[in-house]
Amino acid sequence: MKLYPAYLDRAAQEALLEQIRAIVEEAPLFTPCMPRSGKAFSVRMSNCGPLGWVSDIGGYRYQPYHPATQRPWPPIPPLLLQFWQDLSGCDAEPEACLINYYGPDAKMGLHVDSDEEDFSAPIFSLSLGDDARFRLGGTTRKDPTNSFKLSSGDILLLDGKDRKAYHGIDRIYPGTSNLLKAPGRINLTMRRVKPIKG
Ligand code: MD6
Numbered sequence: 001m002k003l004y005p006a007y008l009d010r011a012a013q014e015a016l017l018e019q020i021r022a023i024v025e026e027a028p029l030f031t032p033c034m035p036r037s038g039k040a041f042s043v044r045m046s047n048c049g050p051l052g053w054v055s056d057i058g059g060y061r062y063q064p065y066h067p068a069t070q071r072p073w074p075p076i077p078p079l080l081l082q083f084w085q086d087l088s089g090c091d092a093e094p095e096a097c098l099i100n101y102y103g104p105d106a107k108m109g110l111h112v113d114s115d116e117e118d119f120s121a122p123i124f125s126l127s128l129g130d131d132a133r134f135r136l137g138g139t140t141r142k143d144p145t146n147s148f149k150l151s152s153g154d155i156l157l158l159d160g161k162d163r164k165a166y167h168g169i170d171r172i173y174p175g176t177s178n179l180l181k182a183p184g185r186i187n188l189t190m191r192r193v194k195p196i197k198g
C-alpha cells in the first residue's frame, strides 16, 4: 500500500466536495444490501464513471446505470482523474469511482475488492470528512491485521500484494473534521474494472 497523508489541502477538499455534492444530486445515495441475507449496509453509496459498483439481493456487480433512477452514472471529475494519473502508475483510466457515505455510526466489514476483471491496477482511495480507523490484513481472513487512521484529504493506494488484501473500516470518529456539514465521512475509491489491453 501507499499512503499519502493530507495529499489534498483544505481548498482542494472543498472543491472536490462541491463536485461530489453535484454528482450525488444527479445520482442519489442508495442503501446497498448483502447478496444472500438482504441485510442493509450501514454505508450509503453512489458512483460516478462509466461503471458503478452495486450490491443487492442478486449479488455484487458493476453496472453502467444507477439502480434506482436507471440513468447512467455522472462522469468522474477531472480533478480525480488527474490524481489517478499522478499517483496510480496505471496508464489506463479507471471506469468506476465508488462514493461511500458514512454517518457517525457506519462501518464496513472486512472484505476484498474482487469484482474487477483487472487486478494489475491499484485501488485508489480518497477520504473526506471525519477520521476513520482503516484495518488492513492479508489475503486470507485469518491473516493478522493492522489498523491506522485515515483523515480528510488522505489518499491510500492498495497495490501489489495489498490489492487483494482484506480491509475494512472499524469506525468513524465523529466531529474530528468540519469539512462536511454534519458528522460523517465520504470515501471515494477509483477502480480499473475491465482488462487493460497491452
Ligand atoms: C473506506 N475503503 O475507506 C472503504 N477498498 O471507506 C475501501 O473499501 C477500500 O479504501 C479498496 C482500496 C482502498 C479502500
Ligand code: FE
Residues within 6 Å of the ligand: 111, 112, 113, 167
Ligand atoms: Fe474496499
